[in-house]
């Protein structure tokens with residue numbers, strides 16, 4: 001079976017929902033469809049929650065009313081018969097009244113997660129019912145019945161596999177199976193989610209759980225581009241990526257993919273295809289175990305990075321110095337992205353600076369500490385095995401007019417990373433496009 005995930009813009013209007021239906025039913029075999037909320041909805045639900053945290057129910061109600069009106073306006077365009085229009089109208093009324101109940105209660109992160117989950121619950125209901133009205137055999141499966149995280153907040157693949165197979169055995173005659181992306185239950189059975197953009201992750205977890213033959217991520221662009229299309233002009237799709245290359249790009253800022261979504265597909269050996277709902281015939285990107293030798297594929301950038309340098313002549317060549325430094329980051333659950341060492345010190349980069357003050361305080365025991373904020377990691381991805389001579393020189397050549405704080409190469413066979421100031425990001429990405437891809 002194929003898994004097909006459609007993002008927010010792909011289900012962003014009644015006409016887009018109809019397009020999705022055409023794509024889904026064009027297969028002559030059952031497909032498993034994962035849907036995001038309609039574009040903008042999750043942001044509105046987060047905004048409602050913000051008002052409720054701030055004890056401002058009027059503000060929340062204003063956003064709820066606006067959102068409800070927007071949805072109600074889609075009904076006549078999407079459904080043909082009065083029977084289905086009425087059915088969906090009462091479903092939406094119930095949904096928005098449910099959201100309104102939270103304006104009267106104590107509001108915590110538990111309630112927020114329930115509110116934020118409604119976007120995907122609404123979109124899947126709308127699309128599944130549209131398909132039903134058109135006569136297709138559709139099974140709407142609640143992600144809350146099988147998608148689950150464990151005590152560490154990591155997906156519990158064994159649970160997901162077991163419960164999904166029980167559901168699919170019961171509902172074995174479906175033509176289209178539809179479920180919500182993003183939402184799940186946690187180890188305490190509470191409604192939770194897989195973080196913003198997490199519908200991609202849902203799709204690849206389902207793919208791994210059902211041993212799908214392909215995971216398709218349908219979005220608003222024709223695959224992974226060789227640079228960030230929001231920043232650089234003339235970017236082009238990359239048709240083939242290795243799992244590791246895609247994972248590096250997603251982790252280092254290529255928004256088209258959720259950072260962790262490649263992992264389950266990679267372990268299960270299932271190819272992932274990135275496709276464009278607006279241009280379904282475009283080739284897109286295929287992510288698999290295949291490496292294209294000797295090729296630099298793409299560049300991505302990750303903002304909000306903080307660089308920390310610990311300099312210590314006392315610690316020169318001392319064993320255990322790096323361990324002590326890294327343990328401080330570990331004790332504050334702060335992952336380190338880049339590391340560069342010299343005889344007199346070590347530089348590290350982090351993207352979660354919520355414990356920066358405490359970390360710096362503790363690091364001061366071991367040396368002089370310098371912090372640079374508003375930094376950016378530029379990541380060049382491709383077949384960068386060290387035996388391929390010259391690639392690091394070409395990448396460094398593109399950065400010749402940019403002040404570079406750190407360089408990391410050799411951590412994997414697939415990337416070179418540069419740490420620069422955020423304000424130099426655009427210039428760096430443009431220069432890399434010119435040097436690497438001639439654009």
Ligand code: ADP
Nearest residue numbers: 007008009219221223224225227228254255256
């Ligand atoms: P969806 O809502 O379908 O999940 P996203 O907005 O999460 O879509 O991801 C698609 C967007 O990712 C594109 O519209 C594009 O602006 C952005 N993007 C950033 N970097 C890249 C890249 N390297 N290649 C393609 N798209 C990228």
Ligand code: ASP
Nearest residue numbers: 036042182196197198199
């Ligand atoms: N709707 C969620 C979000 O906007 C999840 C997703 O679209 O992947 O983040």
Ligand code: MG
Nearest residue numbers: 007197255256
């Ligand atoms: Mg996305």
